[in-house]
Amino acid sequence: MHFEFIKKYRRSVTIVFSTLLLFILLDLLFPLPKQKEFSKQIQAKDGTLLTAYLTSDDKWRLRSDLEEVSPELIKAIIEKEDNWFYWHFGINPVSVVRAFYKNLISSEIESGASTITMQVARMLEPKERTYVNKFAEMFRALQLELKYSKEEILELYLSLLPFGGNIEGVKSASYIYFNRPPDKLSLAQSIMLAVIPNDPNSLRLDRSNDQIIIKRNYWINKFKQDEIFSSTDLKDAVDEPIEAHRYEVPVFAPHFSYYIKENFNGDELNTTLDLEIQQTVENILLHNVGKVFYKGITNGAVLVMNNINKSVVAYCGSADFYDEGSFGQVNGITAIRSPGSTLKAPLYAYALDDGNLTPKMKFTDIPTDFHGYQPENYDLKFYGNVSTEFALVNSLNIPAVKLLEKVGLNNFINLLEGCGFNQIQEQKNKLGLSLILGGCGTNLFELTRLFTSFANKGNLYPINFLLNEENNDGVQIFSESSSYLIAKILSGVDRSDIVNFSYYSKLPKFAWKTGTSYGKRDAWAIGFNPNYTIGVWMGNFNGVGSPNLSGGEVAVPLLFDLFSAIDYNSDVKWFEEPEDLYKRNVCSESGLVPTQYCKRVVEDFAIKNKSHNDVCNIHKPVYVSLDESTQYCTGCLPSSEYKKVTYAVYQPELTVWLSQNNYSYKLPPAHNPDCNSKFAEAGPKILSPSEDYEYLVEENSEQEILLLAASDSRVQTHYWYINDKFYKKCKPGERVFFNPEEKNLMITCLDDKGRDKSIKINVKYY
Ligand SMILES: [Zn+2]
Ligand SMILES: [Zn+2]
Known part of the structure; x- marks a missing residue:
């Protein structure tokens, strides 16, 4: 029986x-052609098309998913082209037979037999209409059906349909002819888009609208007879006039879109950009640039990052992309600029972790020479003895340079390198201490991203540009405690560098750091709170500085406008105080752990197992005569008639500066002139000139070099020698000048206790 069955059907089997073998062989020999290149589409977070780009063969060929296309359009196309589409296997045998029969009697090749799948095959590989090619198309259709689902084939079809000129696909057509996405088409528009591909070269919207109306209405009638759509909808469709003309493909967020196009693969790129916030930011930026235009500042850039999902929310590379006068096409977010003082925030964070700093610890902000480098403050003033907080909020330069020297230039460069600062990595061997005042190159993206770490407990994350690109491998670059302290210091309402807080009624709380680059070329403000990090740059793309440009005056108002617009009235829950942070009392004058001699203490923060425990080095007991006119050491202390008094004894250079700047404070009295004790401490400290520094002096000029040295309070007199020849005698801290006459000079300062210090300098005449 079984045998019989096989015998009977052997032929068919x-x-x-x-046939199967032949198909497999042909499939191997003639694999499906490569898919066509599609236009790159950049989409906002909500799916809105930001912009699209021409393909390399200059086509608008926008791929569209089925969900993006109005169901009426899909229905009309299937009804019109291939109503058995969902049931056949690429070829519709009934219509093939019918077409074959028709061709026999008319001798013309009828295209009606083409299924949607076969049409896709033809669009992928356009060929002349011959019988052979028709068979090739059928073979391709079978291949397509095997490889792709019906939905995928339909998507390809909708994405490849020709609409005349360089427009392909229903999405391209609906943007270019109707200025809307393909899911917002009216029924009349959908039917038109179903009709045009039959003859795209003569049925051009905006050129042959009358013909299109005739075709459209023909199909409306047919759909009415076949009851495909409701008759009221179809009636409205007949009455709808054609209002098509050629629109431009949308262009939103041009710098952002271009950046995405250049840096990411794929033809439909769904980004994290929030179009509503983007447009708000664009308006605020343009308005703020307008406000400072008269100051000679023509451009600006803004980058907004979401700290919670670590993504780009808004991205404005310039105030006006189309303004050639201000070089609007330069992207201010990726352009390499000097960061001014913005890197001070990460430096302080690093030093807080290093244990070098606590918020109330004091720095000396006085003129200082770092091996020939003599930085000044932005306002050209010096502030003497200042706290870490004050130095950071007011962006003082000397403390920052001192701090960088203390934590190590290379350590800090390594940190920045690890945080993706590419230009700094390239320049690393050429960078010096001026790095912290902006003597390096970076960009708004790198800076803004770095500041997101303060909002993420010290973790630096990759920033997402695309949706579903969740990237959560952060790197801990600062501790949670130091990030918290930076946020606390930089968010105070008592900040002197702003603007009137009361002007902004709904301002959310945030912290910020400003920066102004050398030559007043770049104004920066980078702000953050738990929700957002916003980076702002203002300046000119041609690199010209403006005397009126400063981070505080130009960039901060923009930052404030942005926070109050984007995070308006938001209920920001500020960062929680980390467990590793504790409070302790410190000496109010040194900011160090108080000793029994410190009179006043203040509360300060310290980080467990990190912050130093250095004790106050200022308040010291001094033996003095009963009238406090003479100071004694243990070597010359009389047996009676003395007492122990606590004085603030500053470093010699600060003492000199304080007295020069008329700060009155109680100095210890002069040391007993009859004292013969050996002095254990080092001799005078030469503050000027600076060793190994080449002094440029105009030949035959009266130009003089400053001699200045500091000593402890026991020293009454300094004796200056130049090349071993006595020059002048003065008090410690007194300024003495001399006119150099030789190229190589040895300068010696001798104090009245017989201790001396020498340095060598070179003088170059010009
Ligand atoms: Zn003290
Ligand atoms: Zn003594």
Whole structure:
């Protein structure tokens, strides 16, 4: 019986098997052609098309998913082209037979037999209409059906349909002819888009609208007869006038879109950009640039990052992309600029972790020479003895340079390198201490991203540009405690560098750091709170500085406007105080752990197992005569008639500066003139000139070099020698000048206790 069955059907089985084998062989020999290149589409977070780009063959060929296309359009196309589409296997045998029969009697090749799948095959590989090619198309259709689902084939079809000129696909057509996405088409528009591909070269919207109306209405009638759509909808469709003309493909967030196009693969790129916030930011930026235009500042850039999902929310590379006068096409977010003082915030964070700093610890902000480098403050003033907080909020330069020297230039460069600062990595061997005042190159993206770490407990994350690109491998670059302290210091309402807080009624709380680059070329403000990090740059793309440019005056108002617009009235829950942070009392004058001699203490923060425990080095007991006119050491202390008094004894250079700047404070009295004790401490400290520094002096000029040295309070007199020849005698801290006459000079300062210090300098005449 079984045997009989096989015998009976052997022929058929053989035919089926050999056909299958033939198909497999042909499939191997003639694989499906490569898919066509599609236009790159950049989409906002909500799916809105930001912009699209021409393909390399200059086509608008926008791929569209089925969900993006109005169901009426899909229905009309299937009804019109291939109503058995969902049931056949690429070829519709009924219509093939019918077409074959028709061709026999008319001798013309009828295209009606083409299924949607076969049409896709033809669009992928356009060929002349011959019988052979028709068979090739059928073979391709089978291949397509095997490889792709019906939905995928339909998507390809909708994405490749020709609409005349360089427009392909229903999405391209609906943007270019109707200025809307393909899911917002009216029924009349959908039917038109179903009709045009039959003859795209003569049925051009905006050129042959009358013909299109005739075709459209023909199909409206047919759909009415076949009851495909409701008759009221179809009636409205007949009455709808054609209002098509050629629109431009949308262009939103041009710098952002271009950046995405250049840096990411794929033809439909769904980004994290929030179009509503983007447009708000664009308006605020343009308005703020307008406000400072008269100051000679023509451009600006803004980058907004979401700290919670670590993504780009708004991205404005310039105030006006189309303004050639201000170089609007330069992207201010990726342009390499000097960061001014913005890197001070990460430096202080680093030093807080290093244990070098606590918020109330004091720095000396006085003129200082770092091996020939003599930085000044932005306002050209010096502030003497200042706290870490004050130095950071007011962006003082000397403390920052001192701090960088203390933590190590290379350590800090390594940190920045690890945080993706590319230009700094390239320049690393050429960078010096001026790095912290902006003597390096970076960009708004790198800076803004770095500041997101303060909002993420010290973790630096990659920033997402695309949706579903969740990237959560952060790197801990600062501790949670130091990030918290930076946020606390930089968010105070008592900040002197702003603007009137009361002007902004709904301002959310945030912290910020400003920066102004050398030559007043770049104004920066980078702000953050738990929700957002916003980076702002203002300046000119041609690199010209403006005397009126400063981070505080130009960039901060923009930052404030942005926070109050984007995070308006938001209920920001500020960062929680980390467990590793504790409070302790410190000496109010040194900011160090108080000793029994410190009179006043203040509360300060310290980080467990990190912050130093250095004790106050200022308040010291001094033996003095009963009238406090003479100071004694243990070597010359009389047996009676003395007492122990606590004085603030500053470093010699600060003492000199304080007295020069008329700060009155109680100095210890002069040391007993009859004292013969050996002095254990080092001799005078030469503050000027600076060793190994080449002094440029105009030949035959009266130009003089400053001699200045500091000593402890026991020293009454300094004796200056130049090349071992006595020059002048003065008090410690007194300024003495001399006119150099030789190229190589040895300068010696001798104090009245017989201790001396020498340095060598070179003088170059010009
Ligand atoms: Zn003290
Ligand atoms: Zn003494």
